Amino acid sequence: MRVPRLPQPVRPRPRSLAGQLFAVQVVLVAAVVAGCAVFAYLSGKAQARESATHRARATTQAVADSPSVREAIRSPDPSRRLQPYAERVRRDTGVTFVTIMDTKGTRWTHPDPDRIGERFAGHIGPALRGRTFDETYTGTLGPSVRVVTPVRAGGPHSRIVGLVSAGIAVDTIGAQVREQLAALVAVAGGALALGGLGTYVVNARLRRHTHGMNAAELSRLHDYHQATLHAVREGLLLLDGDGRVALANDAARDLLGLTERSGPAGRPVTALGLPRELTQALLAAGPRRDEVHLTADRVLVVSTSPVDGGERRGTVVTLRDHTELRALAGELDSVRGFAEALRSQAHEAANRLHTVVSLIELGRAGDAVAFATEELQLAQALTDRVVSAVGEPVLAALLLGKAAQASERGVELTLSDDSQVADTPGLPARDLVTVLGNLIDNAIEALTGPPPGGAEDPPPPSGQDPPGGGAAPRVTVTLRHTPDGRLLLRVADNGPGLPAGRAERIFDRGWSTKPGGSGIGLALVRQTARRHGGTVHSGRPAGGGAEFTVTLPVPDPVPAPVPAPRSGAHP
Numbered sequence: 155m156r157v158p159r160l161p162q163p164v165r166p167r168p169r170s171l172a173g174q175l176f177a178v179q180v181v182l183v184a185a186v187v188a189g190c191a192v193f194a195y196l197s198g199k200a201q202a203r204e205s206a207t208h209r210a211r212a213t214t215q216a217v218a219d220s221p222s223v224r225e226a227i228r229s230p231d232p233s234r235r236l237q238p239y240a241e242r243v244r245r246d247t248g249v250t251f252v253t254i255m256d257t258k259g260t261r262w263t264h265p266d267p268d269r270i271g272e273r274f275a276g277h278i279g280p281a282l283r284g285r286t287f288d289e290t291y292t293g294t295l296g297p298s299v300r301v302v303t304p305v306r307a308g309g310p311h312s313r314i315v316g317l318v319s320a321g322i323a324v325d326t327i328g329a330q331v332r333e334q335l336a337a338l339v340a341v342a343g344g345a346l347a348l349g350g351l352g353t354y355v356v357n358a359r360l361r362r363h364t365h366g367m368n369a370a371e372l373s374r375l376h377d378y379h380q381a382t383l384h385a386v387r388e389g390l391l392l393l394d395g396d397g398r399v400a401l402a403n404d405a406a407r408d409l410l411g412l413t414e415r416s417g418p419a420g421r422p423v424t425a426l427g428l429p430r431e432l433t434q435a436l437l438a439a440g441p442r443r444d445e446v447h448l449t450a451d452r453v454l455v456v457s458t459s460p461v462d463g464g465e466r467r468g469t470v471v472t473l474r475d476h477t478e479l480r481a482l483a484g485e486l487d488s489v490r491g492f493a494e495a496l497r498s499q500a501h502e503a504a505n506r507l508h509t510v511v512s513l514i515e516l517g518r519a520g521d522a523v524a525f526a527t528e529e530l531q532l533a534q535a536l537t538d539r540v541v542s543a544v545g546e547p548v549l550a551a552l553l554l555g556k557a558a559q560a561s562e563r564g565v566e567l568t569l570s571d572d573s574q575v576a577d578t579p580g581l582p583a584r585d586l587v588t589v590l591g592n593l594i595d596n597a598i599e600a601l602t603g604p605p606p607g608g609a610e611d612p613p614p615p616s617g618q619d620p621p622g623g624g625a626a627p628r629v630t631v632t633l634r635h636t637p638d639g640r641l642l643l644r645v646a647d648n649g650p651g652l653p654a655g656r657a658e659r660i661f662d663r664g665w666s667t668k669p670g671g672s673g674i675g676l677a678l679v680r681q682t683a684r685r686h687g688g689t690v691h692s693g694r695p696a697g698g699g700a701e702f703t704v705t706l707p708v709p710d711p712v713p714a715p716v717p718a719p720r721s722g723a724h725p
Contacts, residue, residue, distance in 0.1 A: 179357070183349035191342040195335055199327075202334070203299060206322040207288050210301040213247045213320040214286070218305045223254065227305065227316045232262045233270055241265070250298055250323040254305075256316055257282060269294055274319065278302055281317050290324070297324040389454075389473030397437050398422050400468060409454060409473045432456065436471055446476070446674060448681050539569055544633060545576040548583040549590065553631060556594045560629060563602045567594070570632040570644075578641060580709035585682045586643075592675040593645035593702050594629060600649040600700065601627035640688070641708050646701040651694050660692060679704065 217223055217240070226235035232254075240252040240263035254263045259274040275293035286303035293300075300321030304314040364372060383390060389406030393399060399421055402412065410428060423436050432447040435456055442458040455474040461467045513522035536557055544550040553569065560567040578586070625648055632644035652660060661680040679702075683690045688706035695701045 179353040180350055183353065184346055187342045187346045187349070190345075191338055194338050202327050206299045206327050207301065209247065210249055210299065210320045210322055211286065211288065211303075213243065213249055213252060214301045214303040214318045217243060217252060217254065217318045217320070218303050223305060223318075224307060224315065227254075227256075227262075232256075232316075237263045237267070237270065239263075244320075247320070248322075249320045250326060251295055251319075251321055253319045254316060255319070257314060259317070262316075265295070274317075276300060276302065276319065278317055282314060284314065291321075293321075295321075295323060298322060299324065299327065389471075389475075391436070391471035391473065393423060393436065393469040393471065395467050396422070397424070399426075406471075406473055409449070409452060409475055411449060411452075436469070448674075448677050453678070453681075536569075543569055543573045543575070546578055546583070546586065549575070549586055549633065552587055552591060556591070556598075560594075560598050563598060565598050565601050565627040565629055567598075567629045567631065570630055573631070573633045575633040575635060575641065578708055581641065581686065581706060585686065588682050589679050589704050589706075590631070590633075590643055590645070592679050593643070593704070594631065596675055596702075597629045597645050597647040597649070597700070601629070601647055635708075636705065639708060641706045643704045643706070644701065646695050646699060648697055648699040651698060652692060652700050661690070676702075 222239065223236065226232050226239070229235060236254050240254055244250075244252045244265065251265050252263065253261055253274060255261050255274050255278075259278050261270050261272055261274055264270050264272075276291045277287075277289060280287040281302040281304045284304055286301065288299065288301045290297065290299050292298075298321035300319055302317060302319045305316040305318055306312045307315045367375065383401070383403040386403065387405055389409040390401070390403045391399065391406045391410075392401040399419055401419065402410075406412075410426065412426065423433055426433075428436075429447065429449060432449065432454070435442050435445055435447060436458065438458060439460065441460060442456060445456045447454050447456050453476045455476050457472045459470045461470060510522045510526050513519070513525065537554060540550050540553050540557075544553065553567075557567040628648050630646045632642065632646075634642050636642050661676050680690050683704050683706060686706050688704060690702065690704045693701045693703070
């Protein structure tokens with residue numbers, strides 16, 4: 155029986171960071187607008203009461219100071235003259251009532267004529283003592299803000315003959331405040347709408363930049379980003395539009411030799427101390443793909459890709475370490491050269507063997523023996539010389555292989571008479587092959603042009619001798635120890651020599667006299683020499699041509715550990 159699966163509750167996706175900020179900002183804008191509205195309402199209400207009090211005070215002062223009022227008070231019937239006057243003042247000033255009374259509080263005027271003669275509803279004590287005062291009191295016309303002031307017979311200190319009160323109903327003040335509040339609510343609503351619209355626009359832009367992710371997703375993405383940067387073995391370098399380092403992972407700092415603890419972030423590429431060619435490649439406007447560049451001790455494959463978004467925003471650079479691969483490629487080239495040398499030697503040996511056999515078949519055994527002996531002596535002479543002078547087996551094998559290659563291309567490769575070198579366990583054989591192999595290859599190519607299958611050198615200009623000045627092409631190799639214990643490797647040829655004034659540039663990566671040349675051989679030689687603390691120099695020997703000299707310090711070999719005696723063994 156198949157058990158039905160219960161539907162899983164759908165968890166709502168957390169609101170994005172932009173949505174959360176929008177909600178918070180809307181609440182803040184609404185709170186600010188509401189607070190301002192309440193403050194403006196309370197302030198407007200207080201101002202409306204103060205304005206009403208001021209208007210009532212001005213009205214009572216004007217009535218109390220009027221000579222016609224004092225004259226009417228002294229008449230036999232004050233109400234007959236004061237009532238029309240008080241109503242006219244009430245209409246002109248906009249107050250709710252103007253009441254003129256005697257010192258006992260009996261009304262002479264009132265908006266309702268039926269109330270004339272009644273006692274005033276309110277306090278009059280302070281006014282009878284000569285002081286003008288205001289109060290809020292509920293009288294016959296309802297609650298009102300009123301002012302009471304004395305009417306004097308003459309001067310400021312004369313006898314009080316009556317009292318005047320003017321007031322404005324609270325309902326009238328409330329109506330004014332409500333009118334102001336309606337305008338205030340409209341302004342507050344507009345401010346809230348404008349603030350909400352601005353907040354929406356800002357958060358819409360933020361949403362585009364964060365791709366709608368919430369804070370937890372952004373934090374998790376940052377953690378993944380950091381973990382990825384530290385985990386990948388390829389070097390990753392991010393440059394901003396001004397050529398400054400925005401980010402470099404651990405592999406990039408290691409490959410470029412940037413060992414400072416704080417990292418290169420924020421520093422311009424030109425201040426990193428990198429080789430000129432590598433710096434130019436990193437700052438190039440266009441993309442670069444799998445370019446080989448050299449640092450102080452590494453061979454790097456560099457690829458760059460500009461980050462474009464309507465404007466140059468920066469560059470993404472990837473770095474791969476090909477130091478070991480380049481060394482293996484050099485060894486492979488040497489092995490391939492050995493194989494070619496063996497092939498050519500096998501071909502020559504077959505030809506010689508056929509010659510010997512043919513001479514024997516012709517009955518000329520003596521000539522066959524003489525021919526074979528001469529060929530064996532010529533072939534054995536260089537082998538014996540190399541084996542006796544070079545104690546490093548890898549160098550000996552390299553020289554024999556290069557000699558066979560040179561012979562096949564019509565070049566004589568010889569070992570100088572002062573060459574004598576013992577085994578060099580402190581120097582890696584791979585680096586020795588890199589140095590000596592590149593120097594010999596360059597010398598042979600300078601004499602004969604690129605190897606078969608490569609680009610041909612252009613013919614020499616009219617009137618100029620071919621390489622070697624007409625002499626037989628020759629490469630001389632010198633291997634020996636200097637008096638201070640260094641290993642000296644020198645390769646000289648009798649070719650056309652080096653271009654004048656370019657003794658330093660020939661070691662730059664990319665420099666080559668051959669059309670389509672990679673220009674990395676001499677650069678690798680210099681890099682290898684510097685990595686071991688050695689030097690490399692170029693010059694022109696006395697007989698013409700070119701000469702390259704490399705000196706390498708030979709470190710002391712690490713002694714093999716002495717095994718501990720076994721338990722119970724006798725010394």
